[in-house]
Amino acid sequence: MPDEYELVLLAALLHDVGKFWQRTGEQGAHQQLGGRFIHQYIPPQWQGCAGIISKHHDVSAYLSEGYNPLKIVITADWLSSGERKNLNNEESANVVNTPLISVFPEIRKSQSKNRDISPSEYCYPLKKLEIRYDVLFPVPKEQYPKRQLSHEYKELWSEFVREVSKIKEVSEFEVYFNTMYYILQKYTWCIPSAVWKSRPDISLFNHLTTTCAIAACLRDIELDLTYCTALYRYVSKKELTDAEKESLDDERFLLIGGDVCGIQRFIYSVVSKGAAKALRGRSLYIQLLSETIAKHVLLRLNLPITNLLYCGGGHFLILAPHSAAPKLEEIEKWIAEKLLKIHKGELYVVLGSVGLSSSDLLSKRFGSRWHELSERIAWQKRQKFSSIMNEEHYDELFGATEEGGIKDICSVCGSEAALTPDEDDPSLKKCAFCRSLEHLAKQVAEKRYMLEIPTPTDVNGAPEDSWEHTLGMFGMRYVFVDEVGTLPEGAHVYTINSTAMPTGLCSCASAGFRFLLNTGLKEMSNLAKGSQGMKKWGVLRGDVDDLGVILSEGLGDDQSISRISTMSSMMSLYFSGWVHVICESFSKENSEGDLYGIYSGGDDLFIVGSWSALPKAAGKIYDDFRAFTCNNPDITLSCGITIAPTEKYPVSRAASLAKESLDRAKQSPGKNSICFLRPMSWEVFSGGVAQLRDRLLELIKSESIDSTVSRSLLQRLYAICRMFEDERSRGGTLAAKHDDRYGRWGWMLAYVISRARSGGKKDELLEDVKALVQSNIEHAIVAVRWVEFLTRKEEVR
Numbered sequence: 001m002p003d004e005y006e007l008v009l010l011a012a013l014l015h016d017v018g019k020f021w022q023r024t025g026e027q028g029a030h031q032q033l034g035g036r037f038i039h040q041y042i043p044p045q046w047q048g049c050a051g052i053i054s055k056h057h058d059v060s061a062y063l064s065e066g067y068n069p070l071k072i073v074i075t076a077d078w079l080s081s082g083e084r085k086n087l088n089n090e091e092s093a094n095v096v097n098t099p100l101i102s103v104f105p106e107i108r109k110s111q112s113k114n115r116d117i118s119p120s121e122y123c124y125p126l127k128k129l130e131i132r133y134d135v136l137f138p139v140p141k142e143q144y145p146k147r148q149l150s151h152e153y154k155e156l157w158s159e160f161v162r163e164v165s166k167i168k169e170v171s172e173f174e175v176y177f178n179t180m181y182y183i184l185q186k187y188t189w190c191i192p193s194a195v196w197k198s199r200p201d202i203s204l205f206n207h208l209t210t211t212c213a214i215a216a217c218l219r220d221i222e223l224d225l226t227y228c229t230a231l232y233r234y235v236s237k238k239e240l241t242d243a244e245k246e247s248l249d250d251e252r253f254l255l256i257g258g259d260v261c262g263i264q265r266f267i268y269s270v271v272s273k274g275a276a277k278a279l280r281g282r283s284l285y286i287q288l289l290s291e292t293i294a295k296h297v298l299l300r301l302n303l304p305i306t307n308l309l310y311c312g313g314g315h316f317l318i319l320a321p322h323s324a325a326p327k328l329e330e331i332e333k334w335i336a337e338k339l340l341k342i343h344k345g346e347l348y349v350v351l352g353s354v355g356l357s358s359s360d361l362l363s364k365r366f367g368s369r370w371h372e373l374s375e376r377i378a379w380q381k382r383q384k385f386s387s388i389m390n391e392e393h394y395d396e397l398f399g400a401t402e403e404g405g406i407k408d409i410c411s412v413c414g415s416e417a418a419l420t421p422d423e424d425d426p427s428l429k430k431c432a433f434c435r436s437l438e439h440l441a442k443q444v445a446e447k448r449y450m451l452e453i454p455t456p457t458d459v460n461g462a463p464e465d466s467w468e469h470t471l472g473m474f475g476m477r478y479v480f481v482d483e484v485g486t487l488p489e490g491a492h493v494y495t496i497n498s499t500a501m502p503t504g505l506c507s508c509a510s511a512g513f514r515f516l517l518n519t520g521l522k523e524m525s526n527l528a529k530g531s532q533g534m535k536k537w538g539v540l541r542g543d544v545d546d547l548g549v550i551l552s553e554g555l556g557d558d559q560s561i562s563r564i565s566t567m568s569s570m571m572s573l574y575f576s577g578w579v580h581v582i583c584e585s586f587s588k589e590n591s592e593g594d595l596y597g598i599y600s601g602g603d604d605l606f607i608v609g610s611w612s613a614l615p616k617a618a619g620k621i622y623d624d625f626r627a628f629t630c631n632n633p634d635i636t637l638s639c640g641i642t643i644a645p646t647e648k649y650p651v652s653r654a655a656s657l658a659k660e661s662l663d664r665a666k667q668s669p670g671k672n673s674i675c676f677l678r679p680m681s682w683e684v685f686s687g688g689v690a691q692l693r694d695r696l697l698e699l700i701k702s703e704s705i706d707s708t709v710s711r712s713l714l715q716r717l718y719a720i721c722r723m724f725e726d727e728r729s730r731g732g733t734l735a736a737k738h739d740d741r742y743g744r745w746g747w748m749l750a751y752v753i754s755r756a757r758s759g760g761k762k763d764e765l766l767e768d769v770k771a772l773v774q775s776n777i778e779h780a781i782v783a784v785r786w787v788e789f790l791t792r793k794e795e796v797r
């Protein structure tokens with residue numbers, strides 16, 4: 001006999017699958033088709049959920065005694081969309097031909113001048129999920145092919161049921177559920193969940209998974225009639241009594257947020273020699289650690305994967321029942337103790353939570369509550385260690401962690417653990433933990449599949465002082481392979497950067513996919529050598545501007561959990577999926593050098609590379625991000641670039657300079673900027689500055705024999721730009737630009753250009769340069785230095 005809870009979870013996860021089938025032209029109400037789907041395709045032991053699915057619009061059952069599993073699914077369905085609707089509304093005839101439209105054009109920051117402009121519609125193609133431009137990027141409605149989509153639906157459906165049929169032999173519930181979750185993501189990410197809405201912008205996948213997450217939270221609750229009546233009256237737009245209102249205000253849910261702290265220091269404080277290999281491994285370790293901890297919390301609270309609403313950049317978000325609140329402190333303490341043992345306080349986790357009522361979900365305030373939680377966690381972070389600050393751990397926190405004295409230290413992390421020399425460079429001595437992280441990075445770069453194997457926390461075969469051992473302490477083992485052979489029970493196989501499910505999978509393991517920035521390992525010296533002109537490496541950092549504002553206000557009064565979740569999963573697809581594609585193909589398509597991806601996910605990225613490759617990569621990442629978010633002026637991205645002055649410059653220093661550079665970009669009004677040598681808007685960067693750079697490069701190329709003339713011209717132009725900056729600091733921008741008393745640079749420019757004339761074809765270029773410097777004087781210095789760096793002749797050592 002299957003557990004009733006399992007049936008509720010599956011019913012919630014698949015309750016609207018009939019809509020998918022219906023749109024292929026299949027006759028019948030979607031609840032009935034959903035029931036048929038269960039009987040036809042689901043393993044017999046769980047077919048009991050068909051009854052719940054075919055009744056999930058049955059209001060009379062909802063308002064009678066009994067039927068608790070059904071009530072849970074109906075409640076979850078209504079709370080997920082937070083919609084007040086006409087419950088008898090069958091979808092209209094044109095449902096089939098309405099594609100999913102992007103949620104991004106609707107985002108408005110509160111003070112936005114674009115507030116009243118009605119957003120344009122961009123549509124997603126009806127294709128299974130793959131990280132390809134023609135799949136991920138929505139197109140303007142006018143360009144969307146005007147044809148019957150039922151054909152596309154048919155194709156998608158037949159592939160979907162083929163994949164679902166493959167797992168019909170599975171007997172373990174979790175294995176079945178987890179694979180189904182990924183199959184649904186692959187095929188329903190692009191299907192609109194409700195078409196009768198004016199803007200069908202919520203994906204079926206996000207509606208199904210958030211419904212399931214809510215259902216999982218309600219499992220131990222006997223939903224009483226007062227509550228059900230209240231909810232029913234609310235969604236059918238009827239007046240509520242005080243008692244009914246009160247019952248909706250009950251905090252039945254808990255939103256839990258987790259933050260891994262100390263990441264920056266942990267990843268980037270490595271000594272520069274041999275740092276390259278270390279960076280990627282450390283960043284991956286943090287990613288796996290955050291996920292492992294998030295999954296540990298899920299396990300402790302007995303919640304399925306659907307309840308992990310977000311995980312990226314060291315943050316995670318979990319929807320839990322309110323009854324989880326008292327357990328949280330104990331879980332946090334448990335995690336803190338493990339981390340303290342492993343990382344001696346270098347890494348720690350803060351858990352925070354806010355209560356959530358049905359009213360919060362119905363009034364669609366989910367985004368604001370999430371934002372509130374983030375702020376609360378930020379506050380908690382400042383009270384580092386508060387949960388474990390007691391006598392017992394005093395020595396570990398404040399006592400000496402190392403013996404000190406004249407001992408060898410690890411070349412990467414500086415610890416005094418036992419050291420062994422590096423194979424490639426025996427002058428480097430590394431500790432076992434650092435070596436294991438390098439091994440991790442190599443594995444991820446080379447292998448096709450990642451296996452995630454839950455293990456009891458006290459049984460751990462991995463050698464101590466390895467990342468496998470530390471993650472094992474949280475109950476998870478990871479293995480990277482090219483072939484999927486016989487797997488231990490309960491293992492989960494992820495295909496890396498592809499949605500193709502592994503073939504030949506045994507029925508005891510679940511399957512899915514994951515996207516991550518994966519450019520392989522690169523050496524700093526090779527990145528420097530690969531640059532154009534000056535041989536240096538650099539760092540590019542970037543993130544979405546005002547994400548907090550976008551979350552809390554961006555979707556106005558419609559921040560339902562399914563809508564917010566649609567937005568955040570689309571955003572993650574860009575950073576973890578598309579940024580990988582950009583970086584991976586960069587050196588093949590461009591001559592400016594090579595990129596080494598350290599991290600991209602959630603809403604931010606960190607890339608090391610040949611200095612000359614970074615501005616171009618930043619421009620591409622920005623342009624594609626704008627296209628991905630439908631050119632909405634309220635969703636922007638800023639970037640900061642720093643060039644390391646020497647090859648052996650400390651990575652940690654370059655990382656923090658790149659952060660400073662990013663902060664300078666964000667100080668510009670409206671943000672939406674890049675800081676490369678100087679902060680400027682993207683418009684200036686790809687406009688005036690790029691034009692001036694190209695003209696100057698042409699000028700230098702035109703002097704094939706002796707470029708000293710142009711190089712001295714560059715120096716003079718540089719002096720003029722500095723003169724402008726000097727005059728600006730005395731008289732202000734306007735005066736320096738237009739007032740003769742401050743505008744000496746203008747005269748100098750005319751003089752220098754006329755001196756450089758030679759009566760040949762070159763003079764035309766000189767005129768262009770003069771005009772471009774004049775019109776872009778505030779940023780001309782960027783182009784001048786950029787060209788000077790690009791044309792600098794340096795020996796490759």
Ligand SMILES: [Zn+2]
Binds near residue numbers: 411412414431
């Ligand atoms: Zn080390």
